[in-house]
Amino acid sequence: MGNAIRLLYRKCCTAATDDKPHGVSALSRDLFSFETTSQVPEGLGSYVVSSIKAQANWYGKILEAWKQAKPRPQTDEEAARLVITTLKGHKKADVEGLLSFYRLPSPGKLDEVSNESPVSVSEGLKFELQTLPVDQKSVADGDTVTVYVSSTDPIVSSTLPKDVSLAAAKRAKARENKNYTEADALHKKIIASGYRMINVQNKExxxxxxxxxxxGIDAPESKIPFGKESHDELLKMVEGKSLKVLVYAEDRYGRCVGDIYCNGKFVQEVMLxxxxxxxxxxxDKRPELAKWxxxxxxxxxxxWAAKNPEKPWEWRKNKRGGN
Known part of the structure; x- marks a missing residue:
């Protein structure tokens, strides 16, 4: 009877929750949250039939499989396959409920979709980042975004300075003692070192x-036509989302040059x-970019609605030349 009520509730309330984050990005975010809090997402119990203890067991398994995946899932279909494979042998209602919670394809639907990634992973990949949710101020323009990656990520933890780690521990103690002046001073030190304390589900x-x-793309600068539209489109796509970033190089400004995926979408494809x-x-000579x-x-x-749109690289060149 209890299971039937849960399933009925799920069907009745699906429309009311359509605006909640979903897809591969939401699953990635919740797995990261589980790693730091050991808590499964709120509302999951309305979609599945097993206990919270069982749910925590699934998330532990999926998290481990996610970390071992090379590369990590970047589309909803890939995420669904990972969940189904990892939870093989578990109750069908639980697996389907978990997929439904994230609006991932069901086992039957997976047979109807392509297994091809939005764009192939090119040679020269240096490392992969899984970011924390992006905030509104992080998008500079249509081709640049600032992201933060947890210090528990192997890419970050392997190079984490001891003084930053110590400052974070001291700050936590200062906040516990309600010494907010000291806590703020320590946070400024952390920020100056290229790090920050981020609040994720009420946990720093x-x-x-x-x-x-x-x-592979160059967006209009903010001061030329379509600069604002380009910025706003990128912001709309990534704000509040956890991103997957495949990093291939570092440019002369110290930025990581990479491909970004958001909720299974290849961001450069959308912009083009x-x-x-x-x-x-x-x-970047990739033919798919030229095609898009x-x-x-x-x-x-x-x-392209304009007859002769101003090229951003020419605008920058003219600006440097004082024209």
Missing amino acids: VLAKKFRIRLR KKGLAWHYLAY ENEAKQKRIGL
Whole structure:
């Protein structure tokens, strides 16, 4: 009877929860949260039939499988396959309920979708980042975003300075003693070192700052036509989301140059198809980028609505030359 009530509740309330974060990005965020808090997401119990203890067991298994996946899931389909494979042998109602909670494809639907990633992982991949949720101030323009990655991530933990770790511990103690002046001073020291304390589900997490330059595209600068539209589109896509970033290089400004995935979407693809960025052919020869740019050109959307849109690299060159 209890299981039937749960399933009925799930069906009745699906429409009311359509605006909650979902997809691979939401699952990634919740796995990170589970790693730091050992708490499963609120509301999951309405979708599954097993106990909270059992749910915690699933998340532990999925988290371990997620960490071992090379590369980690970047689409909803890949995330669904990982969940199904990891929870093989568990109750069907629980597996399907978990997939439904994140609006991931059901086992039957997976047979209908392609197993192909949005874009192939190129040679030269240096490392992968799984970010904390992006805040509103993190998007500089249509091709640059600042992200933070937890210090528990192997990429960050392996290079975490001892003085930053010590400052974070001292800050936690100062806050516990309600010595907020000392806590603020310690946080300034942490920030100056390229880190920050981020609040994740009411728990503070030490995280490292990374500036990401979207690989293969060049968006209009803020002071030229479509600069604002490009910025706003990128912000709309990534705000509040945990991102997957595949890093290939570092540019002369110290930014990581990489591919960004958000809720299974390849961000550069979206920007190009909407006519809100140029294919940066001088630095990236991938044919799919050229294809997506040409699609927008043919539709005359975004910056391609203009007869002769100003190229951002030429605008920067003229600005440096004092013209």
